[in-house]
């Protein structure tokens with residue numbers, strides 16, 4: 001590896017950021033796209049006509065589809081991969097944080113809580129007991145504080161004491177199946193292995209989508225389309241305004257290659273770390289010098305305590321550039337194998353380990369963001385009053401003194417609503433926001449909330465034959481409260 005491949009920095013917590021290699025010399029043989037060709041016009045089969053079309057089956061998408069179908073809409077959900085859950089399952093981002101504030105009051109419920117409970121019943125979720133949420137009792141907090149996931153469970157409350165917040169770690173494999181069940185039970189028409197490539201427009205109104213699969217190029221028409229692609233694929237395709245600036249230091253600037261190493265004997269590893277400090281430091285330095293991965297979480301899921309979880313982050317120019325994504329994937333996988341080999345050979349406890357799983361889909365954190373009727377700007381995070389169209393309330397646990405002064409953040413429905421385009425909602429991490437606010441509230445539970453609100457609104461509007469823009473908030477609020485969403 002060249003110097004370019006080395007770590008960008010080695011932070012105090014070992015949270016390194018890696019660089020994506022430049023294109024190899026051999027790529028220069030292929031000239032960049034200077035030519036264009038014209039696609040031949042053709043007829044496309046319309047295989048479904050629906051009330052609500054949801055594109056992308058991640059946290060936002062599965063929730064939008066379930067909410068729309070439960071509200072009575074004929075709902076189609078399209079997902080490019082063979083599983084649902086997006087980053088939460090396929091990206092191995094299975095930590096669902098901040099469902100309560102630091103006092104232990106739960107703010108995120110609805111479909112998110114339903115999924116957590118369904119997984120818990122199958123021993124596929126790790127979460128603290130409700131009576132412990134907000135606890136400052138050291139006997140309670142110690143277990144979480146000592147775990148490698150302490151960052152997701154422990155916060156300081158308004159008195160400066162360490163306390164436990166309600167967060168959950170889920171099994172992504174059982175998660176994929178449970179999300180399928182929820183979608184199928186709701187009566188959603190599901191298309192997996194289906195990449196949505198375009199929108200059907202009539203002036204400024206989205207009328208449907210076009211997708212590609214092994215069955216060819218097909219179309220679905222609908223009354224409301226919800227973009228839950230995470231990356232906001234339908235936003236530019238429908239001519240909807242967006243912003244895509246991301247400050248270099250923010251987490252949403254990263255791509256990630258999550259993978260799991262199984263068969264680790266952590267007792268032997270801990271003994272090595274405590275009794276052979278010099279060798280341990282030498283090992284870390286060797287990993288560092290070779291540009292390999294330095295840190296890991298320890299699995300907390302039942303029967304998976306022998307698993308190390310690695311989430312190496314790579315700084316990306318764009319999160320949707322296929323060439324950059326390819327270079328990153330190849331380089332990250334090579335480093336994953338080399339990291340495991342080095343640990344196996346030199347770290348006691350890893351002798352019998354093996355690579356158990358690499359993320360089926362690349363971890364994508366940011367991307368472009370809708371410019372909506374309203375936008376969550378950093379200054380909006382300091383607000384005591386709810387918006388008149390609040391559709392979700394998020395615990396504000398991560399913002400130091402601001403979290404003390406403003407313990408929750410209110411989400412306006414208009415952050416999911418484009419300014420001009422009709423027939424479209426955006427209910428995923430591409431919600432209308434500036435990069436800093438996005439970096440705080442682009443998380444799994446938050447995107448589930450966006451999806452639940454958008455799916456419900458789309459179904460209500462479709463049933464009445466009106467634009468989602470014209471849906472009275474009182475009706476949407478009533479429907480969301482009936483689904484156990486917590487609102488002002």
Ligand SMILES: Cc1cc2nc3c(=O)[nH]c(=O)nc-3n(C[C@H](O)[C@H](O)[C@H](O)COP(=O)(O)OP(=O)(O)OC[C@H]3O[C@@H](n4cnc5c(N)ncnc54)[C@H](O)[C@@H]3O)c2cc1C
Nearest residue numbers: 056058059060080086087196230256363428429442443444
């Ligand atoms: C490395 C990393 C660490 C993170 N850590 C955490 C964490 O600890 N806790 C947390 O809560 N959040 C975390 N996040 C953020 C979290 O993953 C996202 O906020 C969340 O997954 C966003 O959900 P989404 O539905 O908007 O998008 P996604 O999860 O990206 O889902 C989008 C779905 O749409 C599909 N799709 C995309 N384009 C198309 C298309 N054109 N046609 C059909 N289907 C399409 C995708 O395949 C995917 O299934 C992390 C993210 C990363 C990458």
